[in-house]
Amino acid sequence: MTTHSPARRRAALALGTTAAVALLVLGAPLAASAHVAVSPDTATPGSDVAITFRVPNESATARTVRVEIDLPTATPFAGAEYDPVAGWSARVTTATLPTPLSSDGVQVTEAPRAIVFTAAAGGGIADGQFQEFSLALDLVPTTGRVLLPVTQTYSDGTVVRWDQPTPASGAEPDHPAPTLYITDAPPSGDHAATAGDGGPTIAAHGEAAAGAGVSDPTAVILASAGLAIAVVALVVALFAYLRPRGRASGPSSRPQASGSSSSSSGSGSPSDASM
Structure with missing residues (x-):
């Protein structure tokens, strides 16, 4: 025994x-680990593309209540639509183009500048949750890649800006901007990434912290x-x-x-x- x-x-x-x-x-x-990311992350010039942003909440004490997705103005899309999200309102802001675009034979003088999603009172993305926001973008520009920065606002006033370019080496910055690769190849290891990879560092009072994810x-x-x-x-x-x-x-x-x-x-x- x-x-x-x-x-x-x-x-x-x-x-x-x-x-x-x-x-x-x-x-x-x-x-x-959960960076804001876009999927798919590649598109063909001149085509229309449907993409989805996955936005995680990384605060244990606050909800994500506002998500702004910025679109490029130097190489604009001809149009943008969003898929409605329950519990969220949305609006598309536009900007006048210095040079009109031609889309399906129509001259486009204004292009979408941003899509802003706002949670209803008492709603939003809670701790440990994520929300997906889907867009349809018209006439993908002929360029190497476009950054699609996202500004994430929490109920306590914290703001996290996902706006840092990822270098060709693939070394990911602290707060990488979701990127749509058009004629450029995605950095090594990036193409296989999905919308749930990585992780943000959250700062208070409207500034993104500098710590690495x-x-x-x-x-x-x-x-x-x-x-x-x-x-x-x-x-x-x-x-x-x-x-x-x-x-x-x-x-x-x-x-x-x-x-x-x-x-x-x-x-x-x-x-x-x-x-």
């Missing part, structure tokens, strides 16, 4: 708790190493708990030898006495 001393059980429990906490703490940045290579390496250490600690804890300390005491030759010795001593006494 195997036994486990209270000290051994306490040690195993401590190691197990440490491992669990390490998994939770080190895994939290990975779970919180989990997409930062150093953060990913450290988190992975920490998770590996936590798993090893958990295995050690289980081994320490399950390993037998030793066999329970039972009949053995040693007590018998002791008894025999005593018996011999006892039987020898009469002989000595008789002598």
Whole structure:
């Protein structure tokens, strides 16, 4: 029968708790990963394209209540429509073009400048949730790529601006702008990305924080190493708990030898006495 001393059980429990906490703490940045992104991220010049933005909420205390998607003015789209979202109102703002565009034989003098989604009172995107916003854009411009910056506003006044270009190297900035690649190829590893990759850093009072998200290579390496250490600690804890300390005491030759010795001593006494 195997036994486990209270000290051994306490040690195993401590190691197990440490491992669990390490998994939770080190895994939290990975779970919180969620950049604002667009899907698909490629389009053909001169075509119409339907795209979807996925906007996550990364605040534990506030809701996302406003989402503004900016469209380019230097290389504009001829038109834009949005898919209605329950609990949100939307409007398209336009700007006069310096040079008219031709779309289906029609001269276009105004182009969409932004689409603004606003949550109804008491609504919005809550902690741990995301919302998708779909657009239909007309006449994709002939250019390498277009940035589609998103401004995310929270109910506590926090503003996060997703407006940083991703370099050709693919090294993702802290707050990358959703990008539609037209004649340019997406950076390495970006084309396969979906609308839920990466993670923002939220700042208060209208400014985006400068901290790196989990997409930062150093953060990913450290988190992975920490998770590996936590798993090893958990295995050690289980081994320490399950390993037998030793066999329970039972009949053995040693007590018998002791008894025999005593018996011999006892039987020898009469002989000595008789002598």
